[in-house]
Structure formats: structure tokens, C-alpha cells
Amino acid sequence: MPQFRIVGDPSPEAWNRVHRYASWMHQTYLDQRWTFGEDTLTKLRTNSPTSGWFPALQDLFWRIAQSNLSYVDLFFSPHLTKISISTSTSWRSSGVPYEILPAIASTLSTLPTTALQSLWVSPLISGSALRDPLSSVVLRCGPSLTEFISTVPLSDAAVDHLIRLPHLFTCRIEGPPPSYSPHICLPSRLSQHSHSGGTLHWNGFRCSID
Amino acid sequence: MQTPSVKFDQGSPRAKIRDDLELPVYRDDCSYRCGTAGTVSSSWAGSAVPQPNAMGWKRSRYPNTEAAPSRAPNPQHDSVRTTMTHDDTPLRVFKISELARVIASQVILISKESAVNLARTCRCLEEPVLSTLWETQELLSTLLKVLPEANWDIGGTTGDNTVRGLDLPVEGLNA
Numbered sequence: 001m002p003q004f005r006i007v008g009d010p011s012p013e014a015w016n017r018v019h020r021y022a023s024w025m026h027q028t029y030l031d032q033r034w035t036f037g038e039d040t041l042t043k044l045r046t047n048s049p050t051s052g053w054f055p056a057l058q059d060l061f062w063r064i065a066q067s068n069l070s071y072v073d074l075f076f077s078p079h080l081t082k083i084s085i086s087t088s089t090s091w092r093s094s095g096v097p098y099e100i101l102p103a104i105a106s107t108l109s110t111l112p113t114t115a116l117q118s119l120w121v122s123p124l125i126s127g128s129a130l131r132d133p134l135s136s137v138v139l140r141c142g143p144s145l146t147e148f149i150s151t152v153p154l155s156d157a158a159v160d161h162l163i164r165l166p167h168l169f170t171c172r173i174e175g176p177p178p179s180y181s182p183h184i185c186l187p188s189r190l191s192q193h194s195h196s197g198g199t200l201h202w203n204g205f206r207c208s209i210d
Numbered sequence: 211m212q213t214p215s216v217k218f219d220q221g222s223p224r225a226k227i228r229d230d231l232e233l234p235v236y237r238d239d240c241s242y243r244c245g246t247a248g249t250v251s252s253s254w255a256g257s258a259v260p261q262p263n264a265m266g267w268k269r270s271r272y273p274n275t276e277a278a279p280s281r282a283p284n285p286q287h288d289s290v291r292t293t294m295t296h297d298d299t300p301l302r303v304f305k306i307s308e309l310a311r312v313i314a315s316q317v318i319l320i321s322k323e324s325a326v327n328l329a330r331t332c333r334c335l336e337e338p339v340l341s342t343l344w345e346t347q348e349l350l351s352t353l354l355k356v357l358p359e360a361n362w363d364i365g366g367t368t369g370d371n372t373v374r375g376l377d378l379p380v381e382g383l384n385a
Contacts, residue, residue: 002351002364002365003364003365004351005362005363005364005365006363007360007361007363008360008361010357010358010361014358014361017356017357018354018356018357021344021356024341024344025344025346026346028346030350074350
């Protein structure tokens with residue numbers, strides 16, 4: 001796998017040039033194709049502008065890999081509206097290695113949700129290992145969220161918070177309904193979605209709003 | 211002195227005009243004329259000698275806008291180097307930035323290489339295509355390559371195979 005290195009100490013003008021181009025980026029796709037030397041990431045973090053490297057980034061597709069876990073947070077922008085998360089192709093059969101789950105959980109807990117409109121988590125990521133970090137992300141989501149798709153089980157509080165978001169029109173989650181919330185299918189909410197042509201129904205362990 | 215003129219059949223490919231007759235093909239701004247066919251009139255006298263630009267194409271300005279040529283006019287040669295007076299409707303479309311962005315975004319769906327080639331054809335398209343290209347960058351390394359070349363390096367996992375300026379896997383080059 002190729003490794004990219006920053007050699008020497010680029011001048012402030014050179015870093016400004018990088019920032020100008022980075023500020024233009026609206027969408028990016030992170031995968032496992034590249035690795036970076038630790039000194040490279042250190043230099044990137046040291047020279048990070050106050051607004052971050054990618055202040056205009058809106059759409060982030062993150063294919064979780066061991067090689068990008070160390071720098072994916074560089075792409076976290078408060079203006080992110082769409083985040084899609086999948087896993088490395090090499091983990092499709094064996095699942096996510098247990099030893100890097102804490103790092104993934106730690107990174108997930110820092111996902112910016114201020115302007116988040118869409119959060120998609122690949123069905124390849126399932127199981128309860130990431131239940132708590134993803135639930136914390138859901139709890140931080142605000143009314144801007146319109147789409148949430150995940151097969152990771154969520155906490156009761158996260159599910160309850162999720163289905164009460166006013167603009168959530170696409171939701172696919174798996175797991176039982178929250179045990180403590182008897183008003184999970186509020187009539188007003190049902191009528192709201194019926195009005196827009198959608199329905200909310202809990203079919204076994206799967207809830208969907210379409 | 212009567213102005214010589216050359217007539218082309220309707221539908222003659224512009225590439226053929228450029229390659230066979232060395233007519234000037236412009237890319238410096240959108241004020242030039244282009245088209246697929248039409249009357250070509252000589253306007254060489256008093257204009258600058260076209261110089262190959264970075265793309266290897268011949269470039270010319272409108273007559274009487276630049277310094278006098280450094281050589282005496284050659285009627286035989288100048289009858290070929292002419293200014294085209296064609297319909298510039300296609301370029302007027304590209305001047306509408308919204309449409310140019312739509313075109314750029316569609317070409318990028320085909321391939322980024324096609325988009326880069328499109329950006330090289332005309333200044334009208336350069337900005338919208340490059341903007342669209344930079345809006346979507348898949349590799350952090352691509353971004354860091356805007357650093358001076360002396361400040362970055364790409365190596366394989368062994369550190370022995372250094373490849374500069376290429377987005378190719380090292381093992382692929384060694385194969």
C-alpha cells in the first residue's frame with residue numbers, strides 16, 4: 001500500500017495553498033487505499049487552520065479501515081450534512097476486528113451532528129459492539145435529520161429521540177421498540193406521516209418510515 | 211488588395227481544419243469564434259505571429275491588436291493562417307456558469323479524466339470543471355500534492371519504491 005509522506009516543513013504559504021483547495025471540497029470519500037506516516041498527520045494537525053482543514057465539507061463517505069482511523073477526524077466539519085459509514089472490504093467476512101472497536105467507537109462519538117441531515121450506516125456494521133457510540137450520535141442529532149438508516153441496535157433513549165425528530169422521513173432501524181415508551185406511535189405523528197404519504201410501522205424488530 | 215478567402219464545406223470537422231490547414235484554434239478566452247464550417251478570410255497582415263501555446267496549438271489574436279509581425283508577410287503562408295468567422299453559439303452556452311457547471315458535473319460522472327480533458331479545451335469551461343473536480347476529492351494525498359513537490363513523497367511499504375506524482379500503486383509499477 002503506498003504511503004504518503006510530507007518531507008521537511010512546508011512554508012506557511014504552501015499550507016495556505018492546501019487550505020484554499022481544501023476549502024473548496026464539498027464531498028469526499030475515505031477508504032483504505034492510502035496510509036500516512038505519523039509525522040505527516042502530526043504536521044497536518046499542527047498546521048490546521050482554526051476553521052479546520054475542510055470547512056465546507058458536506059458529504060463524507062467513510063469506509064472504516066485501520067489506515068484511516070487515525071485521520072478521519074480531520075474531515076469532520078460542522079457543516080457536514082451527510083455521513084455514510086461502511087467498513088473495509090477485507091472485514092466483510094470476518095467482521096470488524098475486536099481490537100479496533102474502541103477506536104471506532106471513540107471516533108463515532110466525535111461525529112459532528114449540528115447540521116446532519118442524513119446518516120447511513122452500512123448493514124455490514126451490525127451487532128451491539130457499536131450500540132452505545134451510535135446511540136450517542138443519534139441523541140446529539142437535531143431536527144435537521146431527515147434520514148437515518150442503520151442495522152446497529154440503538155438504545156431505547158436513542159430510538160425514542162430518533163422517531164420524535166420532526167423532519168425524519170426515512171428511518172430504518174433494527175431492534176425491539178423501546179420498552180419504556182408506550183406512546184411510540186403517537187397518533188399525531190402517524191397522521192403527520194400519513195399526510196406526507198408515509199407510514200410509521202413497527203414490524204417485529206424493524207421500524208421503518210417510508 | 212483583395213482579401214483571399216478559403217471556403218469549407220458545411221460540416222467539415224474542426225479538427226481537420228486545424229490539423230490539415232493549420233488554422234488558428236484558440237483557447238485563451240471566449241471572445242474567439244469557432245464552429246464547424248464557414249468562410250475563412252485572411253486577416254494576417256498587421257497581426258502577431260501565432261505561437262504554439264502550452265497545448266501545442268496555434269494561437270492568434272484578432273488583427274491589428276498586437277505588435278507587427280517580426281517578418282515580412284508571406285501571402286502564400288498567410289492565406290492559410292486566417293481568422294475564422296463562425297457562429298460562436300456553443301461558447302455562448304458555456305458562458306452561462308450554471309449550464310457550464312451542469313455540463314461539468316455530467317462529464318465527471320463519465321470519468322475524471324474526461325473532465326480534465328474538457329477543462330483543457332476552453333477557458334469558459336476551465337473554471338466550472340475544475341471547481342466541480344475539486345468539490346469532490348477522494349484522496350487526501352491528492353490534496354496534499356498541491357504542496358511544493360519537494361515537500362512530499364510517495365513510497366511503498368518498504369520505503370524503497372518511491373513514485374513521484376503518480377496515483378499508482380507501487381506494486382503495479384513493479385509488475
